[in-house]
Amino acid sequence: MKKFTYAAVSPPRHGTRAMAFGKHVIRMMADNTGGSLGMYEAYLQAGEGSPLHIHEREDEFFRVLSGRFGFWCGGDYIELAxxxxxALPRGVPHRFRNVGKTEGRLMGVVTPGGFESFFPIVELCKPETPEQIASVARDFGLAFPPEDDREVA
Structure with missing residues (x-):
């Protein structure tokens, strides 16, 4: 991996598409930033989102590019348009969901980088069972704790 001493650029309409857990476009890979960060866009239909999960290795930052999203982090719930x-800290259970009525789009940044490769790997491996998905996730330091009984928006 090259040292991050140059501009990493993602021009408009560029990126690596990955159809895994919705549509994702990987805009910057860790390899392009000396491992400092990775960036992707997620396109989610109304009602779609991530399950409750924990990242062991990276913090996450999201910006809502379009739509309305609910974010659960620890005991907090926040809605953003x-x-x-x-910003969501590593080691804390969190999830998000498109709580709007139309497709929404998020920009996600992970630091350090590396997790952005999860989506292309899932698309390539095509895990079908929860056990297979968990196996791929473990390689990325990702775990899925059991959901609690809270009502989801």
Whole structure:
């Protein structure tokens, strides 16, 4: 991996598409930033989102590019519309969901980078069972704790 001493650029309409857990476009790979960060865009239909999960290795930052999203982090719930931002710490269970009525789009940044490769790997491996998905996730330091009984928006 090259040292991060140059500009990493993702021009408009560029990126690596990955159809895994919705549509994702990987905009910057860790390899392009000396491992400092990775960036992707997620396109989610109304009602879609991530399950409860924990990252062991990286913090996450999201910016809502379009739509309205609910974010659960630890015991907190926050709703954000277009332009809203949230940072989620590693080691804390969290999830998000498009709580709007139309397709929404998020920009996600992970630091350090590496997790952005999860989506292309899932698309390539095509895990079908929860056990297979958990196996791929473990390689990325990702775990899925059991959901609690809270009502989801």
């Amino acid at each position: 277009e332009g809203g931002c949230i």
